[in-house]
Structure formats: structure tokens, C-alpha cells
Amino acid sequence: MTDLELIEYAEKQIHSGSLLSREQIVQLLGIAPGSEAWTALGRAAHRAAMDLTGGRAYLWGAIGVDFAPCSMNCDFCSLGEKWGIVGDRREYDEAETVRQVREYAESGVRWIVLRTTEFYSQAQLGEMIRHIRAQVPGPYELGLNIGEFGLETANWLAGCGVDFIYHSLRLGEGKDTRFAPQNRIDTLRAIQASPLKLVFLVEPIGVEHTDExxxxxxxxAADCGAVVSGAMARIPVPGTPLGVYPQLSDERMAQIIAVIRLACGSCVPDICIHPGTRLAMEFGANVTVVETGAIPRDACCCSGGKWHQFDTVRAGELFGQAGYTVHQTA
Incomplete structure (x- = not known):
């Protein structure tokens, strides 16, 4: 099929319950940004998003709990101990975390996630989750982005009041990270086998990654049963090994979002872009991220404000411009 024929085919398949093939995904990723086919891809993905979501957009609010050196030393992460970027350590206490969760909840955020470095105490997180549930009522969903764990811990976290886990097999896993890929996959499968929902973006995408x-x-991500997928760009952090390589263009990130939208169809109805751009939303993303605290894509702790001043108001404005309305519940 030509690119335009494949785009038309993919759009017609969004309710089939099946995924595009690897070869079809690679073909769509190979379309030149700015071309006629690229424009057609974006339009098809936006129509698919409107069809699959009813024009409903959602916000993701992340809280980086601990700004501390991490011994795993991932080549793209500012928190790597070897890179010497982290100066003064900073950790959100329970009261600060509750305050930020409340702010997100009152601002209409659907998914609120606490993010930690690899070896943060899971027992401490469990207590924090229980405290948040007691202090901050509301229809939001509460999740974690933490280290590796098995099925027993997954079930325990669900019992503590955790709704979802953000986890992924990162691009370059085992090469640009110090993690064994199979260990990451084992955690993904443990989440899949538990009551927890999985959120799994394709990340961190940079110029160094192939379409394949x-x-x-x-x-x-789709095979692991992710309820939200999408794409996150690798942000070049000076001082990290990958910091010398440029960030992908908004046009390329929007294309990747469009391909994921059409490739997954109804199997993964919610597609997230990070960092959020209007173009990616116009190309099929209906979820974006607001974050505060420790940011692994920055050299400082974003304490009190939001990363790059991108807050829930700005995210909502962009979604409105792209034809969506923001909701807190499905």
C-alpha cells in the first residue's frame, strides 16, 4: 500500500480491536514530516481521536517526590549520581505531597502520579497513599512511578489505594540504562496480572532511535494491556551522556503520536503527549502531563511551580484549541 492508502486503511481499522503490524507502523513512522502524507496522517489521527474519545481530554499530574542522586545512572536522566547534577537533596514531605495532590484534584486532573527514584521506600509510599486517600477525596485516580516489583507487591499496592502504575521498557533499555530489560518486562507483566492499571508511553524518544x-x-505497550500509551520526548539535559543530542521536533513528535493513535485504535483509547503541544493534540493526543517537584528532565527541583510553567490552565487551553474538552473522569 502507498502511505495514503495505509493511512486510510488504519483509520478504518480503529474499532477492529486489532493493532497495526510492525511493518505498517514502521511505514507510517517513515513518512517525511511536512509532506502531504504527514498532513493526512495527522488529520486521520485527529478524527480517530474524536471518534474513540468523544472529544474528551484528560490531564496527568506528576509529583517528583525526591530530588536525589540515583545510582542507576540512566544516560538521559538528570538524577544520575555519576553526572553530579543533583546538588542539594530535596524531598516532599507528607504535608507537601497532600497539598499538591489536592491542588491537582481541584484543578480537574484525572491521573495523579507520585514519581520516585529507583530505591525509594515502597512501604513509605504505601503509607503516603493511604494518607492521601484519607485527606483528599475526589474522583481522581492515584498512581505511582517507582522501581521494579513483582505480583505480590502489585497486589499490595492496589490494596493501599493505588489505581495505576506508570512503567515502561524504555528505548535503549540496557544500553542507555543500567537496567536489565527483562526485569522491566517482568514488572510490566506483574502489573498486568494485578488489579492495577498500566500506563506505558514510548519514551524517551530521541534522534538516536529508529522507527523499528x-x-x-x-x-x-499494547500487549501489556496499557490503558494509556503515547510518546514522551527525550529532553537533552546538559551534563548527561545523551544531553549533547538534540530534542526531536514538535512535528516529529506529533507524527509519532498520530502513528500510535492509529496503530492502537480502540485497544488503547487514551494517548498522551509529553511535553504537551497543540500540534500533537491536533495529531491525536488526548492526554498531556503537568509536573512539579523532582524532574528527571531538568537540572533543578521544580519546587512550588510547574515544569516550564506548563500548568493545568495552559494544558486546557491547548486542548480547547485542538477541539477537545477536558474532563476529570471517563
Whole structure:
């Protein structure tokens, strides 16, 4: 099929319950940004998003709990101990965390996630989750982005009041990270086998990644039962090994979002872009991220404000411009 024929085919398949093939995904990822086919891809993905979501958009609010050196030393992460970027350590206490969760909840955020470095105490997190549930009522969903764990811990976290886990097999896993890929996959499968929902973006995408690598992670996310997928750009952090390589353009990130939207169809109805752009929303993303606290894509702790001043108001404005309305519940 030509690119335009494949785009038309993919759009017609969004309710089929099946995924595009690896070869089809790679073909769509190979379309030149700015071309006629690229424009057609974006339009098809936006129509698919409107069809699959009813024009409903959602916000993701992240809280980086601990700004501290991490011994795992991922080549893209500002928190790597080897890079010497983290100066003064900073950790949100329970009261600060509750305050930020409340702010997100009152601002209409659907998914609120606490993010920690790899070896943060899971027992401490469990207590924090229980405290948040007691202090901040509301229809929001509460999740974690933490280290590796098995099925027993997954079930325990669900019992503590955790709704979802953010986890992924990162692009370059085992090469740009110090993690064994199978360990990451084992955690993904433990989440899948538990009551927890999984959120799994294709990330961190940079100029160093091939279309084939992106396609493989897209398909893995769907196979692991992710309820939200999408794409996150690698942000070049000076001082990290990958910090010398440029960030992908908004046009390329929007294309990747469009491909994931059409590739997954009804199998993964909610597609997230980070950092959020209007173009990516116009190309099929209906979820974006607001974050505060420790940011692994920055050299400082974003204490009190939001990363790059991108807050819930700005996110809502962009979604409105792209034809969506923001909701807190499905």
C-alpha cells in the first residue's frame, strides 16, 4: 500500500480491536514530516481521536517526590549520581505531597502520579497513599512511578489505594540504562496480572532511535494491556551522556503520536503527549502531563511551580484549541 492508502486503511481499522503490524507502523513512522502524507496522517489521527474519545481530554499530574542522586545512572536522566547534577537533596514531605495532590484534584486532573527514584521506600509510599486517600477525596485516580516489583507487591499496592502504575521498557533499555530489560518486562507483566492499571508511553524518544525501535515499544505497550500509551520526548539535559543530542521536533513528535493513535485504535483509547503541544493534540493526543517537584528532565527541583510553567490552565487551553474538552473522569 502507498502511505495514503495505509493511512486510510488504519483509520478504518480503529474499532477492529486489532493493532497495526510492525511493518505498517514502521511505514507510517517513515513518512517525511511536512509532506502531504504527514498532513493526512495527522488529520486521520485527529478524527480517530474524536471518534474513540468523544472529544474528551484528560490531564496527568506528576509529583517528583525526591530530588536525589540515583545510582542507576540512566544516560538521559538528570538524577544520575555519576553526572553530579543533583546538588542539594530535596524531598516532599507528607504535608507537601497532600497539598499538591489536592491542588491537582481541584484543578480537574484525572491521573495523579507520585514519581520516585529507583530505591525509594515502597512501604513509605504505601503509607503516603493511604494518607492521601484519607485527606483528599475526589474522583481522581492515584498512581505511582517507582522501581521494579513483582505480583505480590502489585497486589499490595492496589490494596493501599493505588489505581495505576506508570512503567515502561524504555528505548535503549540496557544500553542507555543500567537496567536489565527483562526485569522491566517482568514488572510490566506483574502489573498486568494485578488489579492495577498500566500506563506505558514510548519514551524517551530521541534522534538516536529508529522507527523499528519505536514500533516495537508501541506494540509492547499494547500487549501489556496499557490503558494509556503515547510518546514522551527525550529532553537533552546538559551534563548527561545523551544531553549533547538534540530534542526531536514538535512535528516529529506529533507524527509519532498520530502513528500510535492509529496503530492502537480502540485497544488503547487514551494517548498522551509529553511535553504537551497543540500540534500533537491536533495529531491525536488526548492526554498531556503537568509536573512539579523532582524532574528527571531538568537540572533543578521544580519546587512550588510547574515544569516550564506548563500548568493545568495552559494544558486546557491547548486542548480547547485542538477541539477537545477536558474532563476529570471517563
Amino acid at each position: 525501535e519505536i514500533a516495537d515499544i508501541c506494540l509492547l
